Amino acid sequence: MTDLAYLPGLGERARKSRARPSALAGWILPLALTGVWEAASRAGLIAPNHLPAPSIVAITILHLAQSGDLTDHLAATLGRLGLGFLLGAAAGTVAGALTGASRTLRLLVDPLIQGLRSVPSIAWVPLFILWLGIFEASKVALIAVGVFFPVYLNLMSGIAGVDRKLIEVGRAHRLSHLDLIRRVLLPAALPAYIVGLRGGLGLGWMFVAAAELMGASEGLGFLLVDGQQTGRPAVVIAAILLFALLGKLSDIALARTGQALTAWQDTEGDR
Amino acid sequence: MSTLLEIRGLAKRYDDRLVLGPLHLAFETGETVAVIGRSGCGKSTLLRLVAGLDRPSAGTVTLAGQPIRPDDVAIVFQEPRLMPWLSVADNAGFGLQHLPRLERAEAVAEALDVVGLAGAATKLPKQLSGGMAQRTALARALAVRPKLLLLDEPFSALDPLTRAGLQNHLGEVRDHYGPTVLLITHDMDEALVLADRIIVLDGPPGRIVAEFAPRLPAGIKPTAPAFQRWKDRLIDVLGPASQPTGTLTKLEDHRHAV
Numbered sequence: 001m002t003d004l005a006y007l008p009g010l011g012e013r014a015r016k017s018r019a020r021p022s023a024l025a026g027w028i029l030p031l032a033l034t035g036v037w038e039a040a041s042r043a044g045l046i047a048p049n050h051l052p053a054p055s056i057v058a059i060t061i062l063h064l065a066q067s068g069d070l071t072d073h074l075a076a077t078l079g080r081l082g083l084g085f086l087l088g089a090a091a092g093t094v095a096g097a098l099t100g101a102s103r104t105l106r107l108l109v110d111p112l113i114q115g116l117r118s119v120p121s122i123a124w125v126p127l128f129i130l131w132l133g134i135f136e137a138s139k140v141a142l143i144a145v146g147v148f149f150p151v152y153l154n155l156m157s158g159i160a161g162v163d164r165k166l167i168e169v170g171r172a173h174r175l176s177h178l179d180l181i182r183r184v185l186l187p188a189a190l191p192a193y194i195v196g197l198r199g200g201l202g203l204g205w206m207f208v209a210a211a212e213l214m215g216a217s218e219g220l221g222f223l224l225v226d227g228q229q230t231g232r233p234a235v236v237i238a239a240i241l242l243f244a245l246l247g248k249l250s251d252i253a254l255a256r257t258g259q260a261l262t263a264w265q266d267t268e269g270d271r
Numbered sequence: 272m273s274t275l276l277e278i279r280g281l282a283k284r285y286d287d288r289l290v291l292g293p294l295h296l297a298f299e300t301g302e303t304v305a306v307i308g309r310s311g312c313g314k315s316t317l318l319r320l321v322a323g324l325d326r327p328s329a330g331t332v333t334l335a336g337q338p339i340r341p342d343d344v345a346i347v348f349q350e351p352r353l354m355p356w357l358s359v360a361d362n363a364g365f366g367l368q369h370l371p372r373l374e375r376a377e378a379v380a381e382a383l384d385v386v387g388l389a390g391a392a393t394k395l396p397k398q399l400s401g402g403m404a405q406r407t408a409l410a411r412a413l414a415v416r417p418k419l420l421l422l423d424e425p426f427s428a429l430d431p432l433t434r435a436g437l438q439n440h441l442g443e444v445r446d447h448y449g450p451t452v453l454l455i456t457h458d459m460d461e462a463l464v465l466a467d468r469i470i471v472l473d474g475p476p477g478r479i480v481a482e483f484a485p486r487l488p489a490g491i492k493p494t495a496p497a498f499q500r501w502k503d504r505l506i507d508v509l510g511p512a513s514q515p516t517g518t519l520t521k522l523e524d525h526r527h528a529v
Contacts, residue, residue: 165350179368266355
């Protein structure tokens with residue numbers, strides 16, 4: 001515990017004054033690069049058929065939005081990602097909680113899951129298509145597989161690493177096994193769990209792009225393929241930028257929620 | 272007074288090594304008994320067996336003639352062991368989840384009031400000093416209104432001033448809640464200040480080697496002659512090496528006496 005933490009008001013202020021410049025600092029490089037990119041494009045230094053200017057990309061996004069196509073593509077991608085994330089995170093949570101809380105289950109189940117983890121997730125695609133068809137179900141399944149592993153791993157190791165002394169407090173109060181998981185293990189493992197969810201969401205974005213690249217009629221991934229096949233680099237870059245923006249926004253939302261839920265932590269990190 | 276806690280033939284083995292017992296002990300209702308001994312003599316094992324955190328290899332522990340029920344016992348560990356995500360009030364109410372909300376809030380408020388933390392109910396553990404955290408742990412134990420309060424060297428990690436304050440506080444707590452107390456300690460001063468009866472354990476395997484009932488008046492200073500006489504008797508039994516807070520003078524006195 002730092003000395004500052006004994007004085008909550010002072011501690012908060014010190015943290016905020018440290019956090020503010022770093023939050024702004026993150027914008028400097030992207031804005032500067034965009035400026036250089038725009039200037040270079042206008043000066044004719046970059047071939048527009050390779051890398052259209054940011055203003056052209058912005059106009060492309062605007063046109064997509066005005067035609068209503070953008071909404072459809074975003075809804076398709078976010079729908080797949082949301083469903084896949086929910087399914088993968090739910091499965092990872094159950095499996096991680098059980099294997100984390102029970103040594104026997106960990107010994108029985110974890111080696112198998114670790115073995116499956118070493119299969120590159122994309123390798124499941126042919127099987128999922130055979131099982132689930134080429135439409136939504138196989139895409140959602142692929143995303144769910146991607147999300148599952150980080151959630152499972154972080155929650156399991158988070159629970160297995162909970163301070164034995166806290167568990168003993170639960171046992172001294174004669175908590176049932178389920179209550180011990182609910183009231184001691186899960187809250188204590190929450191910081192690790194949130195790290196897992198964030199990792200899972202990141203992989204979810206990766207796999208929604210992969211699934212849509214391999215065959216979709218709408219979605220940001222479809223925009224990538226469509227832009228490539230119709231020779232419109234602005235569309236490809238617009239899709240890439242939208243992936244970046246949405247990925248970052250969703251991560252910030254999850255990180256903020258996580259910070260609010262784990263404000264009890266006495267750490268310097270994540271601030 | 273009636274017998275509350277009865278320990279019969281209690282023993283604990285780890286693998287084939289006997290670490291405790293067989294022990295026979297009986298506690299009167301409302302009595303505070305200190306078990307004192309060197310590190311590794313089995314005193315913490317005794318407490319863990321009574322708390323139900325470990326299973327005995329032999330023997331029984333009964334409370335008023337019945338096997339101990341979870342609600343009968345509460346424990347304060349050497350460290351506060353607070354749930355860092357719960358407020359002081361929620362930590363104090365940790366053992367009261369089965370109670371209706373209002374009843375729980377009343378019990379928590381009373382316990383926090385008794386330990387002097389009524390104004391800190393909404394604080395998080397990370398905002399507490401060591402003494403406040405340990406008082407929260409004491410409130411958590413008291414809130415369940417245990418018949419038997421188990422204290423495992425609860426003040427040993429605190430600075431001397433905070434320790435003295437909390438030791439005084441424990442007297443008030445006993446007056447308010449009236450539990451029977453089993454105090455594990457290696458601090459002779461603490462045992463003499465707090466306990467009606469002192470049991471000296473030596474081992475392993477832990478066995479009772481002496482028993483004293485000093486019944487010193489409340490608030491007696493460690494410098495008082497009566498206090499020193501009892502302390503000397505304890506040192507005689509424990510041996511000088513086990514005196515953690517003793518002064519050099521007393522040690523020399525003891526050596527002359529031997």
